[in-house]
Amino acid sequence: MRDVSRSRRRSPARAAGDAGGSNSTTTDMAQQQGSEHNGASGSIEAAAKGDAALRRDLLREMLLIRRFEERCAEAYAIGKIGGFCHLYIGQEGVGVGAISALREDDYVIASYREHGQALARGISARAVMAELFGRVDGCSKGKGGSMHLFDRNVNFLGGHGIVGGHLPIATGVGFAIKYRGGDQVCVCFFGEAAVNNGAFHEALNMAALWKLPVIYLIENNRYGMGTALERASAINDIAERACSYDMPSEVVDGQDVLAVRAATMRALQRARGESIPTLLEVRTYRFMGHSMSDAVSGTYRTKEELEEHMKRDPIVVLRMMMEQEDGWTDADMSKLDEEIKALVQDAWDFADASPEPPLEALYEDVLVDTTS
Amino acid sequence: MAIITYRDALNQALREEMQRDDRVFLMGEEVGVYQGAYKVSKGMLQEFGEMRVVDTPITELGFAGVGVGAAMVGLRPIIEFMTWNFALLALDQVVNSAAKTLYMSGGQYPMAMVFRGPNGAALQLSAQHSQAWESWLAHIPGLKVVAPGTPYDAKGLLKSAIRDDNPVIVLEGEMLYNTKGEVPENEEVVVPLGQAEVKREGTDVSFITWGKMVLVANQAAEQLAKENIAAEIVDLRTLSPMDVDAIATSVSKTNRAVVLEEGWSVAGFGAHVADFIQRECFDDLDAPVVRVHQEDVPMPYAKNLERAAKPDAKKAVAAAKKVLYLE
Numbered sequence: 001m002r003d004v005s006r007s008r009r010r011s012p013a014r015a016a017g018d019a020g021g022s023n024s025t026t027t028d029m030a031q032q033q034g035s036e037h038n039g040a041s042g043s044i045e046a047a048a049k050g051d052a053a054l055r056r057d058l059l060r061e062m063l064l065i066r067r068f069e070e071r072c073a074e075a076y077a078i079g080k081i082g083g084f085c086h087l088y089i090g091q092e093g094v095g096v097g098a099i100s101a102l103r104e105d106d107y108v109i110a111s112y113r114e115h116g117q118a119l120a121r122g123i124s125a126r127a128v129m130a131e132l133f134g135r136v137d138g139c140s141k142g143k144g145g146s147m148h149l150f151d152r153n154v155n156f157l158g159g160h161g162i163v164g165g166h167l168p169i170a171t172g173v174g175f176a177i178k179y180r181g182g183d184q185v186c187v188c189f190f191g192e193a194a195v196n197n198g199a200f201h202e203a204l205n206m207a208a209l210w211k212l213p214v215i216y217l218i219e220n221n222r223y224g225m226g227t228a229l230e231r232a233s234a235i236n237d238i239a240e241r242a243c244s245y246d247m248p249s250e251v252v253d254g255q256d257v258l259a260v261r262a263a264t265m266r267a268l269q270r271a272r273g274e275s276i277p278t279l280l281e282v283r284t285y286r287f288m289g290h291s292m293s294d295a296v297s298g299t300y301r302t303k304e305e306l307e308e309h310m311k312r313d314p315i316v317v318l319r320m321m322m323e324q325e326d327g328w329t330d331a332d333m334s335k336l337d338e339e340i341k342a343l344v345q346d347a348w349d350f351a352d353a354s355p356e357p358p359l360e361a362l363y364e365d366v367l368v369d370t371t372s
Numbered sequence: 373m374a375i376i377t378y379r380d381a382l383n384q385a386l387r388e389e390m391q392r393d394d395r396v397f398l399m400g401e402e403v404g405v406y407q408g409a410y411k412v413s414k415g416m417l418q419e420f421g422e423m424r425v426v427d428t429p430i431t432e433l434g435f436a437g438v439g440v441g442a443a444m445v446g447l448r449p450i451i452e453f454m455t456w457n458f459a460l461l462a463l464d465q466v467v468n469s470a471a472k473t474l475y476m477s478g479g480q481y482p483m484a485m486v487f488r489g490p491n492g493a494a495l496q497l498s499a500q501h502s503q504a505w506e507s508w509l510a511h512i513p514g515l516k517v518v519a520p521g522t523p524y525d526a527k528g529l530l531k532s533a534i535r536d537d538n539p540v541i542v543l544e545g546e547m548l549y550n551t552k553g554e555v556p557e558n559e560e561v562v563v564p565l566g567q568a569e570v571k572r573e574g575t576d577v578s579f580i581t582w583g584k585m586v587l588v589a590n591q592a593a594e595q596l597a598k599e600n601i602a603a604e605i606v607d608l609r610t611l612s613p614m615d616v617d618a619i620a621t622s623v624s625k626t627n628r629a630v631v632l633e634e635g636w637s638v639a640g641f642g643a644h645v646a647d648f649i650q651r652e653c654f655d656d657l658d659a660p661v662v663r664v665h666q667e668d669v670p671m672p673y674a675k676n677l678e679r680a681a682k683p684d685a686k687k688a689v690a691a692a693k694k695v696l697y698l699e
Binding site for chain 2: 107109138139140141142143144148150151152157158160161162165166167168169170171172173174175176177179180186198199202203205206209364365366367368370371372
């Protein structure tokens, strides 16, 4: 079956370069509004909104993640997926919007809630599902699991399980890009709780000090596990932390996939053109519990709060725009949904049929047997 | 044959490997403008420039992670810790990222990088600056660990570490930097990882040791020689992977073993060596294996207490006599 992720990423007129001659430098460190107030130059906004085909691709990608994650919950419940499993439902607009702006040779690195970014980056649904099932055809050969998805073919540098731990790694990727004189960019996804971690400070300070092409993308879903942002951070407008590093920042509405794409394009332009890092605070919301063992609501957030946020479902937001702009119909939606469901079923079947890793794999890849 | 310091041997290794491979760079605190806290990188900023000899803020976790990221995309970083005592802040990157990424990515991301710096106690630096970390580091699958005790091995092991496609820990010693030894000038000095060396031949007792303790073992062997006891010194040089054959060969010859290490006894690397010997050399042993190590206390400042805490030649001689049933 055709892999929608890959086909989308390779289709024309999607790369950040589309922004063309924009000289947008409007990012304002003090800016606290959503992206609709960004006032960026028209060309990036236009490129970000693109045409009906782009919007359809973004919708398709978000829907793939949504349906994929729903099946993950089901697989977890019947024991096909084990360990920790953190779902991306509600946050699809963030990963899809940001990654849609990247070039194929850019790098993506993420935390442990990374199924969505992995799919958006182009790891096949089959390879991700097989990894979650702990099977040999998984993108990490079944040895990483939900929190450690990797794929060298699409420059997906992993799912990392220690909060904040991958931020300095992203800085190092930026360092290597600059060392080689390249013009790639590294995009680093992490939750808002990581900004309270020392690694955040160390990573951003060096990236700004050395002017490295890295976009630090905070997925502010309001809760670090069960601890609300305002119970953990002395500053609630966390993009303001960029001031400490004299780093450009922007606050973005994460439920608007096109706004995320536009903000990412602006950050990419700074990173590629001037080797300047950016802190993007993308405000979103997680519709599920922290992990599969966490109730959706009840302890640290109310049902009412959850329902209020679910009104701004990123899929619904884009779909409504498409109904207005592109004449998108319920029939179109049903057709797409059926297609995606079939794709995810195929991924499930593939994963289920894939063998467990052979026992010899236990001692493989501890060390490599080479020198250079 | 030139006689050079351990410090200069490391400097030669760094410079030769950076000349050989432009993916190799040195990063750490004070490695550039200051010329190295212990002058190991003297002259390198001038030779290679600031992109390849990179001064960092005091941010061990951060720049260890920068090394990991650079290694993931194909560079070959050498991360210098001013001392391994400060590296504890960086262990999350060393353990969770450098050591495990190859495995958890199913073999996709080798981590060709070196973490190096002085390890263990110097003189009167007190508790926080006087710790030997090899037991912690050798414990971790996915890392190689070397601890050179001579200038020749320092040069040869560091060069091999830089060429190896795995994360390699290089444990140097502040008290070793000024020590001198023979290092040939006009030939390539490369010591393969994983190979021990018999530094002194003997028939009566085996000292199994590494790093700074090789010097202590030598002093002990000299004293024992005066009493007609011939001690053999097996310098492991690489702790992980450990050269088990070299240990077994020596123990089968002397039938008595003393494991000499700089760090604490509890769960120390020496316990791992002793475990191997009792399991694989049981029939060769004429006495239980004895360990010499730092006393199990934080390192005290006072000169007399520090001396009492450290493993030394006197303790090593006593241990040798114990396994020979002479005391």
